[in-house]
Amino acid sequence: MSVQEITCKELVEVVTDHLEGRMPPDRRLLFEEHVAFCSWCRTYLDQMRETIRITGTLTEDDLSPETRDALLEAFRNWNAQSR
Amino acid sequence: MRALKFLRPGRVAPFSKVTWPEPDEWLDADGRPDLCRAGIHAVLPDVLAPWIAEELWRVELDGAEALAPGILVASRGRLVSPVEEWNDETAREFARACATHVQEGATGRAAEYAADARASAEEAGADFTATTVGYMAAHAAEAMSPGGFSAEREWQSRWLAERLGVSTI
Numbered sequence: 344m345s346v347q348e349i350t351c352k353e354l355v356e357v358v359t360d361h362l363e364g365r366m367p368p369d370r371r372l373l374f375e376e377h378v379a380f381c382s383w384c385r386t387y388l389d390q391m392r393e394t395i396r397i398t399g400t401l402t403e404d405d406l407s408p409e410t411r412d413a414l415l416e417a418f419r420n421w422n423a424q425s426r
Numbered sequence: 427m428r429a430l431k432f433l434r435p436g437r438v439a440p441f442s443k444v445t446w447p448e449p450d451e452w453l454d455a456d457g458r459p460d461l462c463r464a465g466i467h468a469v470l471p472d473v474l475a476p477w478i479a480e481e482l483w484r485v486e487l488d489g490a491e492a493l494a495p496g497i498l499v500a501s502r503g504r505l506v507s508p509v510e511e512w513n514d515e516t517a518r519e520f521a522r523a524c525a526t527h528v529q530e531g532a533t534g535r536a537a538e539y540a541a542d543a544r545a546s547a548e549e550a551g552a553d554f555t556a557t558t559v560g561y562m563a564a565h566a567a568e569a570m571s572p573g574g575f576s577a578e579r580e581w582q583s584r585w586l587a588e589r590l591g592v593s594t595i
Contacts, residue, residue, distance in 0.1 A: 346565070368494070371461060371463065372462055372494055374462070378441070379476055379477055379557060380478075380558045381558075382554055
């Protein structure tokens with residue numbers, strides 16, 4: 344592809360970098376140009392921001408013991424697999 | 427410094443979701459101007475086409491820096507006046523102009539993009555649907571000639587600026 348642009352697939356892959364401010368300026372601009380015309384990606388980005396906002400308000404005490412144990416188990420397995 | 431700003435309905439910034447205050451009241455940015463990250467963003471007439479949204483405003487910027495071609499980022503800004511000529515009618519006119527501009531001589535893949543643009547133009551309004559048609563037309567131009575995408579976006583921005591009477595702000 345000779346046009347300088349970000350596709351929907353690429354946007355999904357780099358959305359975390361964008362939200363965490365880790366993209367270089369030229370890629371940020373391409374990212375926002377894409378979001379300006381792509382309603383699907385705009386919805387996706389809004390959902391990601393809302394998820395971060397909501398989960399950011401959770402504390403350890405908000406979790407039931409079962410949920411906390413399930414999460415810890417998942418993280419242990421994830422950690423073991425990535426070694 | 428004067429510039430232009432597309433906003434969502436109700437003076438809402440499309441990316442930060444910040445609601446701009448009433449005209450003439452200053453909006454202060456958090457942090458130093460940083461492209462697509464911090465600061466009040468606005469555009470010059472020559473890059474209007476990719477940033478279309480429902481409302482178009484003339485804005486005044488304080489401490490503006492050009493951080494990308496045609497894109498200004500400032501420490502504060504205020505709305506001056508709405509561009510009344512920007513509405514669903516002129517948006518559809520813009521979309522049709524985009525489609526028509528690439529239709530002639532388009533063959534193969536370019537013709538397919540041009541046909542998509544033509545079909546979508548009839549449904550376009552003063553929102554992302556208009557810039558989507560512009561995007562399709564720009565891809566038709568690229569399929570006809572490498573480099574056509576950027577050239578077409580420039581042509582579209584010039585068309586918009588002239589039609590809306592904002593070539594000079």
